[in-house]
Amino acid sequence: MRQNIYAFIEENEDVRNYLRIQPIWYKKLMRNPQHLDQLETEAKYFFKKSIPHRVSKFSEGVQVASMMLHMFQAMNNSGS
Structure with missing residues (x-):
């Protein structure tokens, strides 16, 4: 080789x-x-x-973070 x-x-x-x-x-x-x-x-x-895999992984992370943020906001609003 x-x-x-x-x-x-x-x-x-x-x-x-x-x-x-x-x-x-x-x-x-x-x-x-x-x-x-x-x-x-x-x-x-x-x-x-590869780049498509990395973009997909990043997108999934953003979706999870967004879902968690909405969940915390909903918990915060229901507790008040």
Whole structure:
């Protein structure tokens, strides 16, 4: 395997773990090293670290916070 690809895999923990789960990527990278970006994208989607996943997670957090705020307001108003 090329040194630059090996170094990239070693420094990126998600890619390294994804390669352990999907070892077919070793063969793909040996034949086509330019697919490294595709591997990184698939690893991000697998571990739910892509931008759409992060936006969704943030949105869910905001919804939970909003629900809690409304609940506290309702409890506060009923107690008065």
